[in-house]
Amino acid sequence: MRVPASFRFRGHVLCQAERVTTAHDATPVLFTADVGAGSFRLREAARADLPAVVQLLADDALGAGREAAQDMAPYELALDAINADPAHVLVVGELVPHGETAGAVVATFQLSYLPGISRHGAWRSQIEGVRVADAMRGQGLGKLMVGWAIAESRRRGCTLMQLTTHHSRAAAQRFYGQLGFEASHIGMKLAL
Numbered sequence: 001m002r003v004p005a006s007f008r009f010r011g012h013v014l015c016q017a018e019r020v021t022t023a024h025d026a027t028p029v030l031f032t033a034d035v036g037a038g039s040f041r042l043r044e045a046a047r048a049d050l051p052a053v054v055q056l057l058a059d060d061a062l063g064a065g066r067e068a069a070q071d072m073a074p075y076e077l078a079l080d081a082i083n084a085d086p087a088h089v090l091v092v093g094e095l096v097p098h099g100e101t102a103g104a105v106v107a108t109f110q111l112s113y114l115p116g117i118s119r120h121g122a123w124r125s126q127i128e129g130v131r132v133a134d135a136m137r138g139q140g141l142g143k144l145m146v147g148w149a150i151a152e153s154r155r156r157g158c159t160l161m162q163l164t165t166h167h168s169r170a171a172a173q174r175f176y177g178q179l180g181f182e183a184s185h186i187g188m189k190l191a192l
Contacts, residue, residue, distance in 0.1 A: 027044045028043060030043055030044070030152075033144050035140075038097040038100070041103070042092070042144075043091070043092060043094065049092050050076065051069060053075070053092060054069045055069065056105075056107070062166055062168070062169075087112060088110065088111070089110070091111065091145070093108065093145055106133040106136045106141065107141050107145055108130075109129055109131070109146075123156070124160040124161065125149070125152075126163065127163045128163060130142065130145065130163075146176075149161070164189075
């Protein structure tokens, strides 16, 4: 399925950009949305973004108990593995003021593409670790991110997108429901 060069999502213009790079860190810009005082830009995460990503992941009661920014080595190894496999991408969202070339990292998510035998050999995508900085919530940034992830998943031939969210995250469940996700399965995990 072809994704147009630009499209509208909830009043914001999204411009798809293939391998455009930022002056800040030379990571590919995935799209840019005009959000008033500047641009909200999604790009592939760089190693320098990891402290901000970990801070976003730790910025709630569940994440605070799981993340440890004191030791970045495990996060660096994970990013290296993600970057080495084209089936995975760690994305950060920057808020870039007009006239600037870079901005603050205010959001993140990981997108993975999974082949499968079921559904006639269908590919699916999995989105996880979706976070928007607390001060930026409610401004549509999460919808922009997930909207891009859905479009990119379709472009890559996926017929299904899946995610899990903790049962205690009622606001996240409402958010995903508004985007068309259905709570059709029960997710289960086993700590190893």
